[in-house]
Amino acid sequence: MSEEHGHGHTHVTAAAIGSPPDHSHVVAPAVPHFHRHDEHDRAALQVLPPEEQPAPDGGATPALRVNGICAGYYGRDVLDEVSFAVRPGEFVGVIGPNGSGKTTLLKVIAGLLPTQCGSIEIFGAPATPRQRRQIGYVPQIELVNWSFPVTVYDVVLMGRYGRLGMFRRPTRDDERAVHSALEEVGMLGRTRSQIGELSGGQQQRAFIARALVQEPRVLLLDEPIAGVDAASQHAIFTLLEARQQHGMTIVATTHDLSCVATWFDRVLCLNHRVIAYGTPRQVLNDEVLSATYGSHVLVIPEAAAAP
Amino acid sequence: MHWLTDPLQNDFMVRALVGSALIGLLCSVVGVYVVLRNLSFIGDGLAHASFAGIVIAFLMKANIYAGGLVFAILTALGIGAVSRRSAVSLDTSVGVLFTAAFALGVLLLSQVHGYVIDLQDLLFGNVLGIDRADLALIAALGLAVLATIFLFYKELLFSSFDPLMAQATGLPTNFLYYLMFVVLAVTIVVSLQAAGIVLVAALLVTPAAAAYQLTNRFGWMMAVSAMIGVGSAVVGLYISYYLNAASGSTIVLVATACFFLALALSPKRRSLLGAFLEFRRTAARVRP
Numbered sequence: 001m002s003e004e005h006g007h008g009h010t011h012v013t014a015a016a017i018g019s020p021p022d023h024s025h026v027v028a029p030a031v032p033h034f035h036r037h038d039e040h041d042r043a044a045l046q047v048l049p050p051e052e053q054p055a056p057d058g059g060a061t062p063a064l065r066v067n068g069i070c071a072g073y074y075g076r077d078v079l080d081e082v083s084f085a086v087r088p089g090e091f092v093g094v095i096g097p098n099g100s101g102k103t104t105l106l107k108v109i110a111g112l113l114p115t116q117c118g119s120i121e122i123f124g125a126p127a128t129p130r131q132r133r134q135i136g137y138v139p140q141i142e143l144v145n146w147s148f149p150v151t152v153y154d155v156v157l158m159g160r161y162g163r164l165g166m167f168r169r170p171t172r173d174d175e176r177a178v179h180s181a182l183e184e185v186g187m188l189g190r191t192r193s194q195i196g197e198l199s200g201g202q203q204q205r206a207f208i209a210r211a212l213v214q215e216p217r218v219l220l221l222d223e224p225i226a227g228v229d230a231a232s233q234h235a236i237f238t239l240l241e242a243r244q245q246h247g248m249t250i251v252a253t254t255h256d257l258s259c260v261a262t263w264f265d266r267v268l269c270l271n272h273r274v275i276a277y278g279t280p281r282q283v284l285n286d287e288v289l290s291a292t293y294g295s296h297v298l299v300i301p302e303a304a305a306a307p
Numbered sequence: 308m309h310w311l312t313d314p315l316q317n318d319f320m321v322r323a324l325v326g327s328a329l330i331g332l333l334c335s336v337v338g339v340y341v342v343l344r345n346l347s348f349i350g351d352g353l354a355h356a357s358f359a360g361i362v363i364a365f366l367m368k369a370n371i372y373a374g375g376l377v378f379a380i381l382t383a384l385g386i387g388a389v390s391r392r393s394a395v396s397l398d399t400s401v402g403v404l405f406t407a408a409f410a411l412g413v414l415l416l417s418q419v420h421g422y423v424i425d426l427q428d429l430l431f432g433n434v435l436g437i438d439r440a441d442l443a444l445i446a447a448l449g450l451a452v453l454a455t456i457f458l459f460y461k462e463l464l465f466s467s468f469d470p471l472m473a474q475a476t477g478l479p480t481n482f483l484y485y486l487m488f489v490v491l492a493v494t495i496v497v498s499l500q501a502a503g504i505v506l507v508a509a510l511l512v513t514p515a516a517a518a519y520q521l522t523n524r525f526g527w528m529m530a531v532s533a534m535i536g537v538g539s540a541v542v543g544l545y546i547s548y549y550l551n552a553a554s555g556s557t558i559v560l561v562a563t564a565c566f567f568l569a570l571a572l573s574p575k576r577r578s579l580l581g582a583f584l585e586f587r588r589t590a591a592r593v594r595p
Contacts, residue, residue, distance in 0.1 A: 107471075110475045111475070112471060112474055112475055129477060132477075133477065135475075137472065137475040139469070139471050139472055139475075143469075143471060144468065144469050145343070145468070148343060148467075148468050148525075149343075149519065149522060149523050149524055149525045149527075149528050150464075150468060150524070150525055151523070151524065154464075154524075154525070155468070158461075158464075158465045158468070158469070158472070158473075158476075159476065161461055161462065161465050161473070161476060161478060162476030162477035162478060163476075163477075164461075166458075166459075166462065167458055169461075170461075194523035210472070214476060
């Protein structure tokens with residue numbers, strides 16, 4: 001541990017002293033996982049140039065702040081002291097190989113899994129169940145039994161059940177919310193369809209509508225474009241971007257690196273710990289990607305990496 | 308119409324008819340959740356587990372159905388806890404816990420000299436033996452279960468369809484999870500009189516599975532399942548009267564006939580004939 005720490009510290013010092021005026025050259029170290037224990041290390045870990053670092057005090061309160069969380073299943077650590085912050089209105093992508101903890105991270109933020117250490121803040125307040133009402137969560141579509149006898153309308157209405165409370169029947173307000181969410185995701189035509197009749201993209205949009213009727217300020221999406229054709233992918237990102245224009249904060253996991261540069265403001269590269277966190281231009285390079293995805297180097301040409 | 312009214316001259320037949328219709332209704336409504344959540348193995352297991360409670364209650368000279376109920380609820384909660392809190396799958400924990408409870412029942416029963424409990428009635432049900440007190444118990448517990456399902460309708464629907472998302476929107480999914488098991492345990496023990504330990508799972512699963520073939524709406528599925536459940540209970544009881552056969556078996560067989568009819572008529576799935584033809588084609592292809 002002390003050796004790792006020393007190594008990390010050396011690197012940061014070098015970067016701090018030797019940092020050239022052009023901060024875009026500050027990149028994640030090739031083997032960055034020893035940077036996690038103090039503030040200096042975290043500064044180096046986040047690939048951001050210093051002026052873009054969220055100020056430790058003052059400045060805008062982040063919509064979401066994750067402070068050194070650990071989490072796992074049955075004693076196996078999946079997340080190892082993960083820290084990052086998302087500014088209000090930001091669209092952040094989470095990338096990483098299978099089993100790197102992307103889904104676990106979203107579940108922990110949504111309060112579906114307990115953490116073993118660390119803390120989460122939502123708009124500056126600790127993440128209590130009440131505070132988490134501001135979070136909308138869109139799970140992976142394959143986790144659901146799509147032959148279940150419910151319609152698109154029924155599914156979207158379920159998004160209102162939490163705020164409705166026990167024993168209450170949906171009101172006109174709820175119906176209006178469902179209607180406008182279905183309109184927003186372009187699914188008004190399929191309202192009465194059984195959910196199993198939908199394509200992957202439509203299922204995804206129904207799930208997004210279900211999260212939107214909760215009127216969240218932060219939207220978490222788990223693999224929103226997995227198993228979705230290119231046209232639907234575009235439709236989904238377009239509607240998310242429109243929401244972002246209206247101030248919604250969005251965090252989405254994805255396998256698809258091709259959409260990273262186009263849609264995300266910042267990218268969190270995750271492999272149990274944060275490998276790098278920065279703009280697409282900063283993280284889409286050999287160094288960061290091979291550190292994220294492991295030994296098999298993912299070669300992405302410089303030209304393609306630049307947004 | 309004499310053949311319809313004649314049996315009702317006997318008080319025991321009236322009680323049996325009311326009792327089995329109530330049980331048919333109860334099982335077919337709860338069965339919708341059993342089918343959609345893949346809990347049929349658990350239903351079967353809970354019925355077997357209640358056997359231990361029945362024998363213990365018998366040895367303690369208490370009401371045997373009350374004993375069965377307590378044991379089934381305790382085992383249901385135990386199974387929920389084991390599968391939730393450890394890496395043991397639900398199926399495996401059912402296989403371990405429920406057969407263990409049944410084995411305990413068999414062990415205890417073997418210590419009783421001369422079977423005083425009618426084992427046949429316990430295993431296969433005897434709806435004709437329903438007395439006034441039984442009927443009151445069935446009605447009271449059945450009403451409690453149906454009221455619970457009515458009150459928690461939307462919560463049970465959401466947590467059955469997508470438990471993760473239900474939890475994320477703030478529903479008390481843990482409570483609902485255990486509530487479902489308690490509802491299931493009560494339903495099963497109440498139904499033992501009609502179908503017995505061995506056949507009760509069929510009352511739960513078959514009407515709901517038939518209804519599932521016929522509709523795409525959850526509410527409709529419940530309604531159709533209830534109709535099939537009550538219908539097969541009544542028709543099955545009459546058949547058992549005229550054939551002088553065990554009522555549990557005739558009720559289950561009528562429900563099974565409904566299931567195959569529904570499968571054949573199902574608008575959303577391949578017809579039975581189509582499935583059969585495809586099976587033959589596949590079999591022909593696989594055969595060397």
